[in-house]
Amino acid sequence: MSKRTLIGLALTISLSMTSIGTALSQDAAPASADYRVVQVAENLDHPWSMTFLPDGSMLIVELSGQIRSIRDGALSPDPVAGVPPVFFRSQGGLFDAILHPEFATNSLLYLSYAHGTADANALRVARARFDGASLHDLEVIFEVEPLKDTPVHYGGRLLFLPDGTLLVTTGDGFDYREHAQTLDNHLGKILRINDDGSVPADNPFVGREGALPQIWSYGHRNVQGILRDDASGHVYAHEHGAQGGDEINIVEPGKNYGWPVITHGIDYSGARVSPFVEYEGMEQPFLHWTPSIAPAGFTLYRGDRFPQWQGDLFAGALAGQHVRRVHLVDGEVAGQEELFGELGQRIREVRTGPDGYLYLLTDKENGSLLRVEPAE
Numbered sequence: 001m002s003k004r005t006l007i008g009l010a011l012t013i014s015l016s017m018t019s020i021g022t023a024l025s026q027d028a029a030p031a032s033a034d035y036r037v038v039q040v041a042e043n044l045d046h047p048w049s050m051t052f053l054p055d056g057s058m059l060i061v062e063l064s065g066q067i068r069s070i071r072d073g074a075l076s077p078d079p080v081a082g083v084p085p086v087f088f089r090s091q092g093g094l095f096d097a098i099l100h101p102e103f104a105t106n107s108l109l110y111l112s113y114a115h116g117t118a119d120a121n122a123l124r125v126a127r128a129r130f131d132g133a134s135l136h137d138l139e140v141i142f143e144v145e146p147l148k149d150t151p152v153h154y155g156g157r158l159l160f161l162p163d164g165t166l167l168v169t170t171g172d173g174f175d176y177r178e179h180a181q182t183l184d185n186h187l188g189k190i191l192r193i194n195d196d197g198s199v200p201a202d203n204p205f206v207g208r209e210g211a212l213p214q215i216w217s218y219g220h221r222n223v224q225g226i227l228r229d230d231a232s233g234h235v236y237a238h239e240h241g242a243q244g245g246d247e248i249n250i251v252e253p254g255k256n257y258g259w260p261v262i263t264h265g266i267d268y269s270g271a272r273v274s275p276f277v278e279y280e281g282m283e284q285p286f287l288h289w290t291p292s293i294a295p296a297g298f299t300l301y302r303g304d305r306f307p308q309w310q311g312d313l314f315a316g317a318l319a320g321q322h323v324r325r326v327h328l329v330d331g332e333v334a335g336q337e338e339l340f341g342e343l344g345q346r347i348r349e350v351r352t353g354p355d356g357y358l359y360l361l362t363d364k365e366n367g368s369l370l371r372v373e374p375a376e
Contacts, residue, residue, distance in 0.1 A: 033306045034375035037340065040359075041075040044068065044367040049096045049157075049297070049349050050359060054104055057132075060361070060369060063093035065113075069133075070369065082128065082135030087114040087121045087151070095156030100127070100195060101164060108195075109135065112156045112168065120147040123154045125168055125197070141197030144186040145212070148173040153222045157298075159235075161228065165192050165200050167216065169223035169237065177260045180219050183211035188259060190223060190237060190251055192216040204254030219257040219282060225298030225315055226251075232331060236286070238298060238315055241265035242273060244290030248313070248326070249283065258282040264290050287326065287333055294318035296363070297349035303356030305374055314339075316347030318363060323347050340372070 046063040053059065058070040059080070065088055067080040086094045092114035100108035109130040114121055125142040128135035153171030160166055172180045172188035180188025183205055191214040192203055205211035226237040238248045245265025249257050262276045278284060289295075295315040302310065313326040322341040327334045340347070340360070348363035358372035 033308045035306075035372050036375050037343065037360075038371045038373060039368050040073060040371050041068075041070055041369040042366060043075070044361070044369065045365060046093075046363055047348060047361040047367045047369065048094065048363075050351055050361060050369070051097050051099060052351075052354055053099070055132075058369075059097055059109075061094050061097045063095075064088050065094045067094070067097060078133075080130070080135060081133065082138060084111070084113065084115075084124075084126060084138055084140075087116050089114075089118065090151035091154060092121060092151045095123075095154065096158045098158045098160065101160050107131065110158055110166065112158055114151070114154055114156075115143070116147060118151065119149050121149075121151065122147050123156060123168075123170055125158070125166075125193075127195075142168065142191075142193055142214070144170055146185055146187075148176060148187070150174050150176070155220075155223045157223060157226045157237075159226045159228060160195075161192075161235075162230075165194055167192055167226060167235070168214075169220070169226055171222035172220070172259065177221070180221065180259050181256070181261060183208070183215055183218065186212060186214065188218060188220045189215050190217045190220060190226070192253070216253050217251050217255050217257060219255075219259050219261070221259040221263075224296045227298050227300055229300050230302075231311075234331075236298070236300070236313065238295040240294055241288070241290070241292055242267055243270075244292055246289040246292045246295055247285035248287040248295075248315075250286050252283075256282050257285075264288050265292070289324075291319075293320040293322075293324055295324065296347065297351065297361070299350050299352045299358070301352055301358070303352050303358075305356035306358070309358075314350050314358065316350045316360070318346045318348065321346055323350055323358075323360065343370075 048063045049061045051059050060068045065086040069076040095112040107129045110127045115124040123144040126140045128138040153174045155169035155171040157169040168191040179185045199213040205215050206213045222240045228235050235251045237251050242265040245263045262279050297316040299314050315324050322338040325337040346363040349361035351359050360370040362368045
């Protein structure tokens with residue numbers, strides 16, 4: 001599979017929170033659209049994820065443990081009530097919130113969050129009924145095993161598949177990276193569960209002695225973005241490397257994605273994690289980044305506002321302070337582009353709204369929700 005990684009060059013644009021910009025990439029990636037960036041809401045406490053509701057409102061998840069509502073373009077002064085307590089330290093906190101596929105009839109909202117103490121914490125998944133202001137009948141449906149004593153590398157992204165099952169991304173816990181290669185734990189995995197937390201009978205490791213049945217794929221470091229392309233059926237996931245070696249993978253059930261046996265990154269100490277960048281029985285990444293961009297949030301653009309972006313992948317870049325556009329042609333990487341670098345912000349989340357605009361969250365104590373619109 002040919003993978004070209006032509007890094008886009010962003011034009012220098014005057015800095016303002018509401019700005020008009022154009023970013024051009026080299027060669028294979030076509031010229032991008034003219035756009036303006038509009039601030040929708042501010043004073044968000046390290047916003048981590050967003051979800052769109054059928055009535056046109058939005059929910060914004062703050063890492064510190066709040067869910068905020070945005071209605072008619074205005075941030076509600078009161079957070080959503082009934083959110084469970086979270087373990088808020090370092091990278092731990094409240095992560096994702098997504099709607100059940102039948103939300104219109106069952107009102108179920110699914111949450112992922114860190115739970116526990118400094119000495120014993122884990123990723124949890126819970127569901128509750130949402131009435132527009134409060135969560136009711138909260139039920140914890142899953143908890144990652146084992147408990148760990150590090151406040152980092154949780155994963156925490158959620159994705160419903162068309163069959164109604166739920167994918168849950170996890171991290172390796174940092175100090176537990178070897179766990180990503182063994183099937184007796186949930187660390188460094190992508191998991192698949194039913195909407196009530198039970199195990200689908202067709203999961204790849206059901207019935208294997210010593211393997212936890214929720215495991216869908218393994219060999220991951222810290223999966224921070226996941227999506228499904230309805231056109232191809234591919235599930236794309238990206239994950240953080242160490243120093244270098246960030247990856248996008250096309251994830252398939254039962255496959256081993258290599259961490260920490262194969263990696264293009266090195267340890268933060270400067271030591272080599274592994275001498276291997278490939279190994280028998282382990283999948284190669286669809287795309288990898290060295291140096292790291294620290295990808296966060298993920299969307300595949302299928303809106304109608306920016307025809308030039310149709311079918312392309314977008315990931316926030318925490319380290320690079322931009323959004324990375326990955327231009328795809330016939331399912332292959334045909335170029336890359338750095339967008340919105342003029343904002344000078346760590347982008348934690350990027351999503352396509354039902355209105356066809358691109359929405360961003362900035363990762364800081366006074367974070368913002370931004371909307372990207374065509375300039376004209």
